[in-house]
Amino acid sequence: PIGTKGEAVAVATVAWPEQRAEPARTAMEGLALLGADGARAIERSDLLARLNQQANRDGLTGLLNRRGWDRVLHNEVTDAHREHRPVTLALFDLDRFKDFNDHFGHLAGDDLLEEAAAWTRELRSGDVLARWGGEEFAVLFPGGNADAAERALDRLRRVTPHDQRFSAGVVSAAGARVAVTGLGDSS
Numbered sequence: 797p798i799g800t801k802g803e804a805v806a807v808a809t810v811a812w813p814e815q816r817a818e819p820a821r822t823a824m825e826g827l828a829l830l831g832a833d834g835a836r837a838i839e840r841s842d843l844l845a846r847l848n849q850q851a852n853r854d855g856l857t858g859l860l861n862r863r864g865w866d867r868v869l870h871n872e873v874t875d876a877h878r879e880h881r882p883v884t885l886a887l888f889d890l891d892r893f894k895d896f897n898d899h900f901g902h903l904a905g906d907d908l909l910e911e912a913a914a915w916t917r918e919l920r921s922g923d924v925l926a927r928w929g930g931e932e933f934a935v936l937f938p939g940g941n942a943d944a945a946e947r948a949l950d951r952l953r954r955v956t957p958h959d960q961r962f963s964a965g966v967v968s969a970a971g972a973r974v975a976v977t978g979l980g981d982s983s
Contacts, residue, residue, distance in 0.1 A: 798834040805838050854927040856906055857913035865926035865934055872924075872938055873969075881970070884937040884945045888952075888964035893931035896960065905931075911957035918951040933962075942968040 797804035810827060812819070819827075852864030860868060869885070876883040890896075890912070897905040909931065916925050924936040935952075937945045945966045956962060 798831045798838070800832070800835045800839065805835060808834065857909055857927050859913050859916075859933075860924065860926035862926070862929055865924075865928065865936075868924050868926075869936060872936055876938070876969075881939050882941055882968055883970075884940040884942055884966065884968040886935045886937070886945050886949055886964050886966045887928060888933050888935075888949065888962045890931040890956075891961045891963055893960070896958070908958050908960065912960075914957075915952045915955065918955055919948060923948070940968075942966050 798806040798808055808827070808831060852860060852867070854861040873883055890908075893905065893908075896908060909927070912933070913925070913927075915933075915935075916923075919925060919935065920937075920940075922938050923940075924938075926934045926936075928934045935945070935948065937948065940948075945968065949964050949966070953962065
């Protein structure tokens with residue numbers, strides 16, 4: 797077994813070309829060292845994955861945070877430019893979120909933001925929803941256009957929790973051409 801603190805995280809199997817009654821003590825000590833090194837490598841890998849998750853994901857909603865969004869957006873814009881395809885994104889902000897927090901409390905506001913993360917169910921599988929900051933969100937629509945983005949935002953409006961509303965803006969770029977539309981309050 798490979799592991800630390802009495803917990804196995806992997807199992808290594810070693811075979812010799814000829815049958816032996818018992819491996820030499822030095823071979824067993826070497827395998828123990830190899831197992832300990834393997835366990836440390838696995839632990840470090842797990843730690844790096846957790847740190848990466850924490851660095852790129854919002855702790856409340858589980859969505860990409862601003863840092864993760866910036867990385868994904870940069871990659872998508874670079875790929876879209878190289879492949880000559882459009883990129884469309886929307887930024888939106890929950891209206892009167894401060895009033896909601898003031899009336900129901902900040903824990904209820906946190907619950908609202910957590911529930912809003914379910915917007916991902918209304919998006920295509922390749923679309924990327926992120927918490928931009930506070931009560932602001934962003935959606936990347938790879939290969940999409942402004943009309944499709946506006947239809948997606950309409951779907952999000954219909955499932956926005958606690959009868960909240962949001963204001964949004966959409967930008968779509970294809971090559972050197974950029975189209976911007978502003979979508980106001982959904983009332």
